[in-house]
Each structure stands twice: as C-alpha cells, then as structure tokens.
Amino acid sequence: MIKVFIVDDSALVRQVLTSCLDNHPGIRVIGQAADPLFALEKMRHDWPDVLVLDVEMPRMDGITFLRKIMAERPTPAIICSTLTESGAAITLDALSAGAVGVFTKAKLGLKESLHQMSGELIKQIEQAARAHPQTFTRAATPAPAPAASAAPAHQAAPAVDVFATTDQVVALGTSTGGTQALEFVLRQLQRDCPGIVIVQHMPEKFTAAFSQRLDSLCQIEVREACHMDRVRSGLALVAPGGKHMQLKRSGAQYFVEVLDGPPVNRHKPSVDVLFRSVAKHAGQNAMGMIMTGMGDDGARGLLSMREAGARTVAQDEASCVVFGMPKEALRMGAAEVVEPLSAFPRLIQLYGRQGADPRRGGMPR
Structure with missing residues (x-):
C-alpha cells in the first residue's frame, strides 16, 4: 500500500485528487493540507511514501518546503503544476530541489481534467514510490581539464570556430531524477567540451524553461534544440518535449532533426530514437551515457551505439534516483563501464580530448 499525502491550497484539488486516488486498491491518501506548515505537522505522525505537492501556496511555498524535506528526510514528491511558462519555471525549481515527477493540471475545467488524468497521476505515484530521491552537491566551478591541455589561468577560453569539424558527440539520455543529474553534470563542463545532445523525458511546456535554466547556470551554452x-x-x-530528436551528419558536421511521430517506448522524445541515430551517423565518434530513469527507454539504442563502435557508459545504482534505464542497458550488455554520476563531467571532458577512452584515468571497466 502506497501512502500519499496531498499538499495544495485548493480545496477542490485536494478533494478531487483524494477521490481519484482512494479508488485505487494500492494507494491510500493518509492526509491532506492547504499549506506546507500544516502538512509537516500532520506528516510527523504518519510519514507518507509519496508527496503530491503544489508550488504556489500561502505561508511557505512548495519549493522551500521540498528543500526542507529533502534535507531532513528525502521523500519522493510529485509536483502538481499548471502548464504555463511561468509555472514551468517554478516547477523546474522544484525538480531541481528533488521532486521526481510533474503532474499537470489545467486552469479551466479543473475537476474534469483531474478525473481524466487520474490514471497518469496513479502511474506517476507508483513510479515515485520506487524512487530514491537524492540531493546532489553541486560544484561551483567546472571540472578541471587534464593538465596536459590546461590553458594558462589568465587566458580566456578560446572562441568556438563555427566552421570547425565536430569530431566527437556526447549523447545523454535520462528520465526520473534527470533534471538534478543533468544540472550536476553540465554545470561542471568547460566551454571546450564536445557537442552534447540530450533527451530528458519532460512535457513539452517544460523543456524550453529547463534549457534556459541550465544555460543560466552553466559555462557552456544550453538550449532547446531547433530543427x-x-x-x-x-x-x-x-x-x-513532445518531439523526437535525431542526429544527422552533413559532410564533416553534425546537425539535429526535430520531428514529430508516435511515441517510442511510451515517450516523445525518446532516448532510443536519439541513440539509434547517433549510432548510425556518428558511430565511433560518439559517446553514449544512460542515466537515472524509470523503464527501459535508451537501453537498445545504447546497445546500437556500442555495436557501432561508440563509447558507452551507464550511471551506477547508488547515484540514481531510479536505476531502471541503466539497469536495463547493463542487462543487455550495452554499457562498457558503470560509473557514479560524480564521474560523468570528467568522462565527458576526457572524451573531448582526442576521443580519449573513458576507461582510463582510474575509471574501472
């Protein structure tokens, strides 16, 4: 039985969500509250397995509350948010604070939309109950470059030559827990890192705000891909979000195609779609990294990359919020190495130096 606690300042939302969830035999709503302070008082008597949390509430906002929970007693949390640009930005703050999922609610026709989407919420709660939320210590500075290629401290990073050949491509695929993991990795990369293509399972209204957030935090440029x-x-x-992305090659340069199509492995964008295109068009000039996430999306694509000569890495179980995607890749023999998330920035930078083997430099097979 999954114990759920609902925190939302809307009495209607609390009532409808409780009604929807109580009809499920494997879920029990153990409490609800209009704001986090009331919630915390109630939760201390019976701690939930999963929180369903709004972000804009009186007395204490949901993000501050979530950070407090994650610091004291990490608990899987699903953010209940409206699909607006401002809502997306706030929700991404919550995901960065440790939330493992997003459930979208409409501004109009709220009661009807919540009933219609209750199946999706139940699915997310079942997935969240198996998650292991973590708080990452974010490095303030990028990971150091190997000494042999380090530039003098007084020199600015070289400008990118827009006509230069792209020799290496790094493809990252992730889902549940990926917003935190990607922020941790990308914040540590230097501006001379190889080109990176990313699939993060996320609703379409959120990827633009997610990219903008990362861009504001990172030395490298991060943006939502355009065709x-x-x-x-x-x-x-x-x-x-809501589109697939594929890698293509034209002469000595790589491009991405952004296209519509049916979901693959129930996802759009799909990690498998990206990884298979990287295997086909980049082959041994690529490195694939499969990260924290529920399900098996990306495992077969990573295997295709390995068979095409690419370097392949899976995130280890201890640093994953959910070990599903890396575990499936390992089961298939798709990953050369298994590494903690803390090693990923160095692996990417090292790979960018002449396509270095990620197994070197103390990195075990």
Whole structure:
C-alpha cells in the first residue's frame, strides 16, 4: 500500500485528487493540507511514501518546503503544476530541489481534467514510490581539464570556430531524477567540451524553461534544440518535449532533426530514437551515457551505439534516483563501464580530448 499525502491550497484539488486516488486498491491518501506548515505537522505522525505537492501556496511555498524535506528526510514528491511558462519555471525549481515527477493540471475545467488524468497521476505515484530521491552537491566551478591541455589561468577560453569539424558527440539520455543529474553534470563542463545532445523525458511546456535554466547556470551554452541546429563544441542541445530528436551528419558536421511521430517506448522524445541515430551517423565518434530513469527507454539504442563502435557508459545504482534505464542497458550488455554520476563531467571532458577512452584515468571497466 502506497501512502500519499496531498499538499495544495485548493480545496477542490485536494478533494478531487483524494477521490481519484482512494479508488485505487494500492494507494491510500493518509492526509491532506492547504499549506506546507500544516502538512509537516500532520506528516510527523504518519510519514507518507509519496508527496503530491503544489508550488504556489500561502505561508511557505512548495519549493522551500521540498528543500526542507529533502534535507531532513528525502521523500519522493510529485509536483502538481499548471502548464504555463511561468509555472514551468517554478516547477523546474522544484525538480531541481528533488521532486521526481510533474503532474499537470489545467486552469479551466479543473475537476474534469483531474478525473481524466487520474490514471497518469496513479502511474506517476507508483513510479515515485520506487524512487530514491537524492540531493546532489553541486560544484561551483567546472571540472578541471587534464593538465596536459590546461590553458594558462589568465587566458580566456578560446572562441568556438563555427566552421570547425565536430569530431566527437556526447549523447545523454535520462528520465526520473534527470533534471538534478543533468544540472550536476553540465554545470561542471568547460566551454571546450564536445557537442552534447540530450533527451530528458519532460512535457513539452517544460523543456524550453529547463534549457534556459541550465544555460543560466552553466559555462557552456544550453538550449532547446531547433530543427537543423548544428552540434558543436561547448553547446548542449535538449530535445523539445513532445518531439523526437535525431542526429544527422552533413559532410564533416553534425546537425539535429526535430520531428514529430508516435511515441517510442511510451515517450516523445525518446532516448532510443536519439541513440539509434547517433549510432548510425556518428558511430565511433560518439559517446553514449544512460542515466537515472524509470523503464527501459535508451537501453537498445545504447546497445546500437556500442555495436557501432561508440563509447558507452551507464550511471551506477547508488547515484540514481531510479536505476531502471541503466539497469536495463547493463542487462543487455550495452554499457562498457558503470560509473557514479560524480564521474560523468570528467568522462565527458576526457572524451573531448582526442576521443580519449573513458576507461582510463582510474575509471574501472
């Protein structure tokens, strides 16, 4: 039985969500509150397995509350948010604070929309109950470059030559827990890192705000991908929510195609779609990294990359919020190495230096 606690300042939302969830035999709503302070008082008597949390509430906002929970007693939390640009930005703050999922609610026709989407919420709660939320210590500075190629401290980073050949591509795939994990990794990269293409399972209204947030925090440039964007050093392209992204090659340069199509492995964007295209068009000039996430999306694509000569890495179980995607990749033999998330920035920078083998430098197979 999954114990759920609902925190939302709307009495209607609390009533409808409780009604929807109480009809499920494997879920029990153990309490609800209009704001986090009331919630915390009630939760201390019976701690939930999953929190369903609004972000804009009186007395204490949901993000501050979530950070407090994550610092004291990490608990899987699902953010209940409206699909607006401002709502997306706030929700991303909550995901960065440790939330493991987002459940969207409409502004109009609220009662009807919540009933219609109750199946999706139940699915997210079941997934969240298996998650292990973590708080990452974020590095304030990028990971150091290998000494042999380090530039003198007084020199500015070289400008990117827009006509330069893209020799290496790094493809990242992630889902539950990925917003925190990607922030941890990308914040540590230097501007001479190889071009990066990313699929993060996320609703379409959120990927633009997510990319903008990362761009404001990172030395490298991060943006939501547009059709025919070029992949280049110092740039990370995030697949738009609700679209697939594929890598293509034209002469000596790589581009991305952003296209519509049916979901793959129940996801759009799909990690498998990206990884398979990287295997086909970049082959041994690529490195694939499968990260924290529920399900098996990306595992077969990573195997295709390995078979095409690419370097392949899976995140280890201890540093994953959910070990599903890396575990499936390992079961298939798709990953050369298994590494903690803390090693990923160094692996990416090392790979960018002449396509270095990620197994070197103390990195075990």
